[in-house]
Amino acid sequence: MQTKSPNRDIALPISTNAGSFLARYSDRGLVGLDFPSAKTQRESPAAAPDAVTRRWHATTGRALLDALAGRKPRALPPLDLSSGTPFQREVWTALGRIPCGETLSYGELAHAIGRPKAVRAVGGACGANPIPVLVPCHRVLAADGRLGGFTAGLDWKRRLLKAERVTLG
DNA sequence: ATCGTCATATGAA
């Protein structure tokens, strides 16, 4: 029995020196983070978010600014990963365990979750990550040192890695 | 170095 909760979906901006990100909240926590774009700049913030959401958002904002500066966030807001399949959530959870400044290959990540052959599926799950930056999908590279892909554009991936002083072969 | 091809897991239509 699911409580028929109102299923909040509140979007709030976070301004950074790279533009305005957009954080989305459900009633369980942060559900999405969008990179700056024409769309996110346009979207008008929710009028009066409740106190809990405001508190989460403050944490998200600090975490994002830290992450963009290449520092490990002190705290993250609750992450609502319920939109993902069980497999995707396993991948996303494993992503959160990659320390700042380190990288894995898609194959290594597949091993880490006990499915050494699910390399392509891991790539797919990374691409479906709804909370980039804070769920560090950018720390996953191809096995030969290439960048691999990044839904928001490889420039962002390079930038995030550079902030963490990851040197690319 | 680059390219084509195949194997394999997962998810969406």
Add this chain to the structure above:
DNA sequence: TTCATATGACGAT
């Protein structure tokens, strides 16, 4: 079931 993947390994240029 068919199609698409943010891969990886391998062999032929």
